[in-house]
Amino acid sequence: MDQEPGEKVPLFKKWSRWYVLVAGFLLLNILLFYFLTKHFS
Amino acid sequence: MSWPDWIVLALTLLGMIAYGLYKGRTSRDLDGYFLSNRMVPWYMVLLGIMGTQASAVTFLSAPGQAYTDGMRFVQYYFGLPLAMIVLCVSFVPVFRRLKIYTAYEYLEQRFDLRTRALTSGLFLLQRGLSTGISIAAPSIILSSLLGWNIFWANIIMGGLLIIYTVTGGAKAVAYTQQLQMIIIFGGMTVAGFMVIHRLPAGVGLSDVLHIGGKAGKLNIITTGIRPGGGGFDWNDRYNLFSGIIGGFFLALSYFGTDQSQVGRYLTARSLTESRLGLLLNGLVKVPMQFLILLLGVLVFAFYQFNREPVFFNQSQLDLLAHSKYKDSLVWLTHQYETTETSRLAAAPSIAANAATPADRSRAAARLLAAEQQKTGYKATVRRWLDDKEVGGDSNDTNYIFLRFVTDYLPIGLVGLLIAVIVLAAWGSIAATLNSLSSCTIVDFHRRFSRRPMSTEKEYQLSRLYTLLWGVFCIAMAQLAYNIGNSLIEAVNVLGSMFYGVILGIFLVAFYRKKTGGKAVFISAVVVEAAVIFFTVLSRQGIVKLSFLWFNVVGAVGVVLFSELLQLFMKRKTV
Numbered sequence: 001m002d003q004e005p006g007e008k009v010p011l012f013k014k015w016s017r018w019y020v021l022v023a024g025f026l027l028l029n030i031l032l033f034y035f036l037t038k039h040f041s
Numbered sequence: 042m043s044w045p046d047w048i049v050l051a052l053t054l055l056g057m058i059a060y061g062l063y064k065g066r067t068s069r070d071l072d073g074y075f076l077s078n079r080m081v082p083w084y085m086v087l088l089g090i091m092g093t094q095a096s097a098v099t100f101l102s103a104p105g106q107a108y109t110d111g112m113r114f115v116q117y118y119f120g121l122p123l124a125m126i127v128l129c130v131s132f133v134p135v136f137r138r139l140k141i142y143t144a145y146e147y148l149e150q151r152f153d154l155r156t157r158a159l160t161s162g163l164f165l166l167q168r169g170l171s172t173g174i175s176i177a178a179p180s181i182i183l184s185s186l187l188g189w190n191i192f193w194a195n196i197i198m199g200g201l202l203i204i205y206t207v208t209g210g211a212k213a214v215a216y217t218q219q220l221q222m223i224i225i226f227g228g229m230t231v232a233g234f235m236v237i238h239r240l241p242a243g244v245g246l247s248d249v250l251h252i253g254g255k256a257g258k259l260n261i262i263t264t265g266i267r268p269g270g271g272g273f274d275w276n277d278r279y280n281l282f283s284g285i286i287g288g289f290f291l292a293l294s295y296f297g298t299d300q301s302q303v304g305r306y307l308t309a310r311s312l313t314e315s316r317l318g319l320l321l322n323g324l325v326k327v328p329m330q331f332l333i334l335l336l337g338v339l340v341f342a343f344y345q346f347n348r349e350p351v352f353f354n355q356s357q358l359d360l361l362a363h364s365k366y367k368d369s370l371v372w373l374t375h376q377y378e379t380t381e382t383s384r385l386a387a388a389p390s391i392a393a394n395a396a397t398p399a400d401r402s403r404a405a406a407r408l409l410a411a412e413q414q415k416t417g418y419k420a421t422v423r424r425w426l427d428d429k430e431v432g433g434d435s436n437d438t439n440y441i442f443l444r445f446v447t448d449y450l451p452i453g454l455v456g457l458l459i460a461v462i463v464l465a466a467w468g469s470i471a472a473t474l475n476s477l478s479s480c481t482i483v484d485f486h487r488r489f490s491r492r493p494m495s496t497e498k499e500y501q502l503s504r505l506y507t508l509l510w511g512v513f514c515i516a517m518a519q520l521a522y523n524i525g526n527s528l529i530e531a532v533n534v535l536g537s538m539f540y541g542v543i544l545g546i547f548l549v550a551f552y553r554k555k556t557g558g559k560a561v562f563i564s565a566v567v568v569e570a571a572v573i574f575f576t577v578l579s580r581q582g583i584v585k586l587s588f589l590w591f592n593v594v595g596a597v598g599v600v601l602f603s604e605l606l607q608l609f610m611k612r613k614t615v
Contacts, residue, residue, distance in 0.1 A: 007311075008313065010313065010317060015129065015130075015316065022125060022320055026122040026327065029327050034261075036250075037261045040250050041254050041257070041260070
């Protein structure tokens with residue numbers, strides 16, 4: 001699932017942390033959009 | 042369009058062609074022509090992926106979509122980040138390890154030649170047709186709004202880019218996409234600031250959000266569940282669930298199996314840079330689309346303080362002016378203008394007196410009450426245009442943003458924003474032509490050729506196929522013009538008819554190791570026929586299912602049916 005042999009992952013130690021970042025940022029966006037929808041409707 | 046705008050437009054486009062020709066020098070072989078010798082850094086991969094996905098219609102249609110239907114369209118992209126993760130885990134490492142030119146080469150190694158040929162053929166069919174429509178759709182909008190001849194609009198939109206795409210291949214595509222995205226982001230940012238700048242004194246972004254919210258334009262998150270416990274609306278296009286599930290399958294299919302995208306990240310220097318480009322796309326895509334849609338809400342708020350046309354596509358009003366409704370149109374226009382005049386007289390004082398959030402909210406509500414008076418007039422115009430005798434286009438969504446640009450933005454900036462639209466089309470179409478050519482030569486010509494070809498011959502043929510596909514797409518664009526309305530929807534529906542099945546084949550290839558070529562080939566043919574049949578039923582209103590779900594049906598259908606067939610075949614052999 002993760003690194004190929006000899007592959008250096010930028011910023012983090014594992015690609016799985018990148019995946020958590022991307023999924024977490026999506027969740028954050030959805031929550032922010034939900035708040036905006038509720039607040040301004 | 043004024044002559045300074047023409048100069049800005051011409052200089053931008055000619056500069057882009059020159060830049061593509063200068064940067065596109067590469068080795069004269071397939072590696073150089075289709076993969077830039079695998080030397081592209083991650084940030085160019087990112088901009089290439091984004092530039093390929095964002096077509097002219099993205100920038101024309103999205104602000105108009107927010108203006109009319111609100112910002113819920115952003116949910117369409119919620120599945121994309123998750124798809125980027127799956128691609129990085131499963132698809133990209135395999136593609137990179139096998140050192141392939143097209144995604145479909147992998148299918149021959151995993152299954153057999155016929156499955157590869159079928160999948161590549163489906164891609165060529167779908168992409169060849171839809172690219173013609175992708176050229177025609179913005180051309181029609183520009184020709185209607187600016188009075189351009191449709192033939193020359195198609196040549197500007199889809200023809201000029203052929204010069205650098207044929208000459209420089211993937212490298213020219215990558216470098217021009219990088220510059221195109223910078224100009225596009227710059228142009229759209231300036232447009233956003235200009236809308237805010239043109240709002241009355243005392244009206245800021247917070248007021249815009251309140252106005253948009255009161256009008257239901259900030260409906261960013263919707264569930265698709267009918268009010269009063271009426272269950273889930275499967276025909277509702279954009280909601281949280283269709284966005285995450287349907288959008289995930291669509292994005293996985295588009296980025297994982299469409300050669301126009303696969304060809305971008307295969308050009309990366311390494312697996313790491315391919316992955317980084319895709320994951321950063323997953324991070325920035327949703328906020329970027331949110332900002333483009335917010336531009337539509339800004340334009341909506343702008344028209345609360347400025348005279349709004351009764352219909353944004355003037356050419357359709359001209360059509361009505363020469364129809365049986367000409368006298369009624371004169372009367373309606375007069376009534377509409379009177380309503381607008383009285384509304385606009387009240388609007389600035391309402392804005393100036395809005396001192397507290399409660400005041401602002403009340404002011405926004407009063408403005409919107411006046412807005413509702415206009416709705417009746419607009420609905421009447423649409424009804425007249427829908428009259429078969431008139432044969433008009435009652436949807437002016439894609440004209441809203443560009444009409445604002447041409448009516449209200451200063452000279453020079455209009456030319457720049459028209460250039461933004463054309464460059465967005467170029468980025469997307471250039472990548473597609475490159476991918477159509479690579480599939481034609483790698484998956485068909487070279488694969489089925491009995492005589493081995495020299496590297497130089499392959500290179501020359503690749504350039505020839507790029508040129509031929511370019512000419513084919515322009516010809517399709519000319520034909521699409523005669524089809525008439527709903528071209529953008531046609532692109533989406535056409536994509537959804539094929540993407541699901543292609544994705545299903547790849548999912549079986551990656552995750553169902555025991556399923557063989559025969560089972561997957563038969564399943565793909567049967568499910569594709571079924572999806573086309575359901576699309577026809579859906580278009581006729583017999584089946585109520587939004588086109589996004591066809592991606593799910595196609596993909597899941599191929600996986601399940603091939604699994605069943607494999608079981609059946611095993612039993613027969615035993």
